[in-house]
Amino acid sequence: MSEPDQAALECRGVTKRFGALVAVDAVDFAVAKGETVGIGGPNGAGKTTFFDLISGLTPVSDGTIHYLGQPIVGTAPHKLCQRGLARTFQLNSGFDGLTVYENVLAAQSFGRRSAGGWVMTPRADRDAARAIIADIGLEDIADYMVAGVPTLARKKLMVATALVSEPEILLMDEPVGGLTPPEIEEFIALVLRLKGQGLTLIFIEHVMHFLMAVADRAVMMHQGQIIYDGTPKGLSADKTVTEVYLGSAGTGGAG
Template identity: 45%
Template sequence: MAEAGASLLVCERVSKHYGSLKAVDGLSLSVRPGEVLGIGGPNGAGKTTLFDVITGIAPATHGRVLVQGVDVTRALPDRICQMGLVRTFQLNAAFDSLSVRDNIQLAAYFGKARRGLPGFRFGPGALRRSEAAIELLGLEAVASRPAGELPVLERKLLMIASAVATEPKVVLLDEPVGGLNPHEIDRVVDVVRRLRQQGLTIVLIEHVMRFLLQLSSRVMIMHQGRSIYEGPPEGVPEDPKVVETYLGAATTKRLRRFFQSEAAHG
């Protein structure tokens, strides 16, 4: 595992237990600046629970979480966000009665630093960050619409835009293309690439393997709360344990063809 000082995010033997259930079981990882770490695995593998622990929603039973070298294991979610680590959720979280722009402005304001209520005013910094996020995610056409009226893709993009508006160092994306059609998935692929070009470090969970493997610089596969594979994307369909516990023969063949096609096109 990399030293904490060289990494933006470090988990040291992190566990999360619910009674006798070990949802996350002694897992360690480190994420360096500029990486896209993709996390896959079957349902119930502990992927989202790991995100919950990292972001302070579900405090770790054992182990430590460090963000930019600072121990945040017992920190509250808002403080972790303000330190530069943000996340999205599988379910589309937003204030449905507020406009897209209002949602993103709230994130830009409260996600950057500790703020007081009532009587807050959006300063120029929050307004600048929110407008930049709207442009980056391509939400200009729906910026004035209530969030509750948006279709699934735009709601997912709204969550990502709200995260980006906090000017984070690390973004955790939990199943960003779940429920989307191939054309919509391609749009999110483009978004993630733009985020990386902006210098963001990304950790993403996804079951759509084409999405996960083509974007990730490194992949971790989880099973029963532990990592059973960590390495390059092209190694995933070649790992016997991953094939047996997660991919199966048909998916493995498709992934091998995918990498062969990628290699043929340079």
């Protein structure tokens, strides 16, 4: 077990170069256990690339990343997931040809530390998968093929498949992108529940209303760098943020 005061995640000088493009530029970023951090910033700022570096999907060009005190650069994404570092994606992932329930079972079998097995899923694991599906509000469509389910359900399913891996940290890339205002409210309630359970949450989101409603701390990225790291409320008063993110004339919400 890790020390109680240890950071959940600590990035030092994290850099990603794609040829001449520096997508993530010497980023220092630490997240305490139980914290909820919302990351914003314009298109192409490097937010998703930063998540890809943390979750091991893209090799880091430079810098160090520690998860619960352990260095993780070079660790395969599935190993990180099994160690409790789970994520969702900006675009819908999931197996279209499986049902909602089967997707959760697959994630449980392959993504969890104490994987029970895919062919013979123990009763307790099946019950746990069903419980997560019910908790997240997918019970009614648990046996539907994922190819046919609407966007909100697909977004929730990504969270469910991450949760079933029993994460310490959950990274969510634009969890409410493309959702309607009532659906966003539903997601806010869901994320507040996860927060209440003590999960460490880091998410990327353009929808400022969502970020303001759930984040303890806001981070803004621009051209691969962090240009703001502070309270969500402080965002609108920050000159740099106003200029690069909201637009120089902007004082209202974005997204």
